[in-house]
Amino acid sequence: MAKLKYLPRHKKGFIICHWLNGISFLMLFLTALPLYIPSFGDFYRAVGPHNLQLLHRFFACVFIATPFVGLFIAREGYKRLFSEALHFTKDDIEFQKKFPAELVGGEPDLPPQGFYNGGEKMNILLQMGLWCVLVASGLVLWLGTSLPQSLQAWAIPIHAIAGGCGFAAALGHIYLALGVNPESFQGMKDGTVLTDYAVHHHGKWVDELVAEGKVSRKDIE
Numbered sequence: 001m002a003k004l005k006y007l008p009r010h011k012k013g014f015i016i017c018h019w020l021n022g023i024s025f026l027m028l029f030l031t032a033l034p035l036y037i038p039s040f041g042d043f044y045r046a047v048g049p050h051n052l053q054l055l056h057r058f059f060a061c062v063f064i065a066t067p068f069v070g071l072f073i074a075r076e077g078y079k080r081l082f083s084e085a086l087h088f089t090k091d092d093i094e095f096q097k098k099f100p101a102e103l104v105g106g107e108p109d110l111p112p113q114g115f116y117n118g119g120e121k122m123n124i125l126l127q128m129g130l131w132c133v134l135v136a137s138g139l140v141l142w143l144g145t146s147l148p149q150s151l152q153a154w155a156i157p158i159h160a161i162a163g164g165c166g167f168a169a170a171l172g173h174i175y176l177a178l179g180v181n182p183e184s185f186q187g188m189k190d191g192t193v194l195t196d197y198a199v200h201h202h203g204k205w206v207d208e209l210v211a212e213g214k215v216s217r218k219d220i221e
């Protein structure tokens, strides 16, 4: 039984940026849907095309600004996000091979994971790539007629495909966070996670905390 029930995991600034990013992405998706799905026609008429465009552009500004805000209020969290995502270890690859079994109810012998596991690292890289594609193609569409028409013609499908991929990834991410590992969600609420959860799901990160003297073995075992 762990003596220290919770371990600090995410700082307040990082949590704010996560929700700014997540909510702005979902609102961008929602305000674009009526353009693609005819059954959203009633929603389209109720809000009005002009208002939908304004809302889409407002949330685009929040989506673009969030990582820059993060440079000021969540520098440490973003630094960790980038450095972890760009550093795949053989345990991460092993995790990716074995994790699907856990999704279908199995109990695979997963290797110890660092602050982010192999699946999270893939999600981070995917979200970073999609952010770049969505922002670049979105700005081309926003700047409109002042740019060459061929650029616009490319930007329309690229923007839509990136939005669709981002939504599919977000659904998987939300399912994993709320359905498979609900204990992780507390980290995005008050910044702490249960010590037992951290030891089982992020063993290498806990070892790091011990090595840095932030917690002692007897505090957690």
Ligand code: HEM
Pocket: 009, 018, 021, 022, 023, 025, 026, 115, 116, 119, 120, 121, 123, 124, 127, 166, 170, 173, 174, 177, 178, 184, 185, 186, 187, 188
């Ligand atoms: C209801 C919606 C959401 C929930 C419940 C949720 C939950 C979480 C949780 C619990 C974490 C921390 C994981 C950890 O500490 O290891 C996290 C991290 C993260 N979230 Fe979300 N999230 C949501 C929406 C989104 C959306 C829409 C995006 C992107 C568009 C997003 C992108 C990320 C990224 C990139 C991370 C860092 C790495 C990762 O865990 O994959 N989240 N989220």
